[in-house]
Amino acid sequence: MALCSALILISGANAQNWSSSTVIGTSRAGRPIEVRTLGAPGTDDLGRTRDERPALLIVAGVQGQHAIGRLAARGVGERLLEGHRDLLESHTVYIIDTLNPDAAGWLSGRVAMEFGRTLTPTDADHDGRLDEDGADDLNADGQITMMRVANPGAGSGLTAEWVIDEVEPRLMRKPKSEDGEVATHALLIEGTDNDGDGAFNEDGPGGSGGGGVSLDMNFPSHYDEHSDGSGLYTTSEPETRAIIDWLLTRDNIVASVVYGVHDNLVNTPATGKFDKSGRMPTGLEKGDEPMHKAIGKVFTEITAMKEAPKLDTDGSLVSYLYSDFGIWAFATPVWVRPDLVKSDSDEKSDDEGADAGKEGDADAPPDEAEILRDQGVPEFIVEFLTASEEDRADIMSGFESLSPDEQASRMQQMSELPKDIRTRVMAIAQGGDDPGMVMPDGAEGDEEDGEKDKKDKDKSKGDKDELAWLKYSDDERDSSGFVDWVEVDHPQLGAVEVGGFVPGFRVNPPEENAEAMFMQQTEFISALLAKLPSLIVSEPEAQRLGEGLWRIRVRAENPGLLPTRSAMGAKARRISPVVISIDLEPDAIVSGARNRQFWSIEGSGGHSECEWIVRARAGETITITTRSSVFGDRTGRVELKEGR
């Protein structure tokens, strides 16, 4: 991007001292992962270097296809150095613009794909072969789009589940079976069944259809084990470990912004929702909601975004930064489709956008067994209904070995079940398929079923979205965002059509819009920097209470807007609190603990007082030490004077 390079030239020499780069690890393919540190050179008046001042972290390039994030992270860095050095005096900004360099490199050098996973070799289909069946560019247009197959033959292994939309024939939709409509097409990612196993593109390098590892699924928070793209285990990827290992040496980072495919600024995450342990929030801790919303408001005022894709918490970086690392974690896609941004003519109320996040946030699925028990279902039925298919067979054969009395008692209990449950039990017992349980609104089934529901939900939203994307492509991008369907002779399926959205089109703005995005993000980051917490510890004061007895007092104040630690940070307790300690022998302290711990000090002038009564002689100097790996250590002294 020409503008970017120009800015680097302008800031060039002068920026050197204000910015430095460090390699924090290497990708699986050996590419460096770099962090850029921005901040005033040398030490500040508290004697702190850049790495000892409260800091904001910006991370981008977690997913390969999200080019705008990488550019924005770099662009914001340049603009901060250019025009906001005042903010870099008291705070530091760390920028990792490309956490996943392999995916970025992979996408730029080869056939374009929608996915941006790592190149980790995988056996996604468990057939003993690695990366053997990726997507294929059938129409040789340099990109992987979709493939639709009319009336797939019996031998194809494909099922027709779609019809061509009569209003917009470029789009596919699910048939209206209630009107007697019959599916005509199978829809899948462009490619062949390279390994002849009947499945298409199920195990390709970089996750073109399956396989690879999505770094945004590989972090430990809410990790979805054994799912496609999540990796061999949580933190299995060198990129994941590189950033975590580095973060663990940077206690001074208090807030973060992730540029990626998700948002939690327009959509405020829900509160009161936790993982299965009941302790790790899937959204926000209650105590963090007001400040998170306040930051969200600043963001939407700057960007005018009304809607943005919600945050997917399973193993994501943002989730980790908030619910494990314990810092403020914000996420934005940087750019959204123009109709999702408020225009001047838009008269909708301000609140609309914020409300979008309310429904359907990720939630720990309720336990099916508990729901059944709530309905008064006896335990043996609960066990039966929640068992796997094989286990049910076991339970049924166990039933036959019960005494006649026990059998009769159980039949009686069964006849008293609510009708839907009784029907379900009978259907299964007679060898039919489980009709599944009727869940209360918003609830999901066990882990596997829950996953499916979620994906289906996303899909139905997708239909509506796709039309809007197509309209945007036609009206504002000269139809460049969609490859029209063309017939291709498929080596295995015969005549098929290939077409669909251009990879990356739906996450990246046209080049001419990028500059505006950088301006917006710089404004937001600047605003956020100004709100970061700080810690001012007053010089100690001494008051003579009597012969050899003194009251010593200091005050710790946070002039920032955000508290010194989020509610989540205080809960996670990853970092030791601010400790203010009086350097006296325990015997000399009459009142007050020698070490005072402050887990959090509210923002906007919030403060904490520390007082001790000590025995000491006039003329002695009392030393107060403040220890904080976030805000830096410092020492204050007061000489005890008889007159005071």
Place this chain on the structure above:
Amino acid sequence: MKRTRNMLIGAAAALLTSPAIAQEHIPGKVEIPFNRYNTYVELESHLKALAAAYPDLIELRSIGKSGQGRDMWLAIINSPKTGPHESKPAMWIDGNIHANEIQGAETVLYSIWYLTKAYGVNEDLTKLLDTYSFYMLPCVNPDSRSYFFEHEGTPHFPRWNQRPVDNDRDGLVDEDGPDDLDGDGSITTMWKEDPNGRWRRDRDDPRIFTRVAADEKGDWTYLGQEGIDNDGDGRTNEDGPGGDDMNRNWPGDWKPNYIQYGAGTYPFSNPETRAIGTWMYDHPNIAAYQSYHNSGGMILRGPGASYMAPRYPQQDKRVYDEIGRLGELILPYYDYLIIHKDLYDVHGGEATWAGESLGIISFTNELWTAGKYFQRDNERPSSEQMWTFRDKLQFGQAYTPLTEYDHPEHGKVLIGGLNKYSARNTPTFMLEEECHRNFAFTMFHADQMPTLSFEKIEVEHAGGRLWTVTVEVRNEKLIPTRTGVAKKRGIGANDRIVLEGAQVVASGSLSSWRDKTISEVRHEPGRVQLASGIGSRSSVIHRFYVQGDEGDRLTVRLESEKALNIETEITLKTDE
């Protein structure tokens, strides 16, 4: 497993030394006393001596370094003439991840020692070692084991590793550890005479202090653990060396420290757990898992948390139950229990990770239990009986007499009490038996790992160039090649049955030999994916339709990650 070999079981029987062994004692080339505990250095030298004495059977390999740079010694035990260790189903056995639970290491050392000296002497164990390989790592926590022996400890400390951690959150690290004031190698208790004390010293047995009732007056104050308030914060021994509880540092259901205390900063954040994790992921042939802890006399299986229960489908529970029940029989005073139900919730545990994330049948044994002191019944001995045991059987060796000490904070105090060997570690004179019984338990577990054989192969001429080849592959062992959880969660690669040497035009499975029709495998009929593997003591029957001519030679092969691959040659010919 990649390497394919024909089954060689039984071939080694010829090696067995005869005449019949005169007594139930197998002489070893290395004599190791199992009536004492070993420091890390002694452990290391025993392992090196064993590897030198049995170079064909033991490969000693350092799979990594601990936080302080000690070697993580792994003994790879294998009989190479029946194939490389990676080709066979293997059992992983380790101990001493909690450093104070020292006898785990001796139990693993005993297992290495006994299994290797018995090879070629004892028929059962020879057959076992011809069929399976073993990965045995006696000490997962070398740094804290060294600390336990070289510095002060208690029966419960040091449990964690030596990673510096600010336990008391005062911004300083490891600044107030325990202090062995009386120099007995243990952290015991401190008492001060005090006219207003709440404790009274027993007149008959002055080692014993009892708390007085609310309306009574005592004459002693309990000052807590032996130590000094080194950092002057009013607390004693509150921030000692270490660390992470490495048995909370594994990637299965891992939760951060605020949910699971001791978890470490992220899964495998410690070099010790990472070394083992890397080995496990590199060796999908591991089909059985055992780790040793103390104490309580338990044979534990997961789940570690109630919501992980779906990872134990009925078919796996049957396997666990059968092994667990045998364990209860041969390990007196041990109970077969479930971690989250009978103990407490564990997130990020080692054996639960092996069971729930890797799909391996996995147990944790809690060695030693109070029931074994007198071996009369299952009741815990009374505290009076415990003193009898310490006095009459241990001759007072688990106790440091109370002696006067001039304490910098408290003045004249008494220091003494039960030492670090007193409660959780097996009394040394009973150690060998405990090692042997647990070793036997793991050998039983190991012997359940899958072994495959061609139960029956039938070739029929179906007219013209069309032939059918029907193959039954049987797993005679309890553990299936694909556990229920592995199948359900898609862990690891499927088994495969492969027919080579002729064009396979169709194939499919039969549920019994009586079936006339196959359940067709639509794709790759000559390389068939068996997602369910070969079950517990059961067979799969697969029929191939091939094009060929009389006399053609075909190869049929069963490939499995968790069983020795088997292969045989078939000739197309009509029965006469």
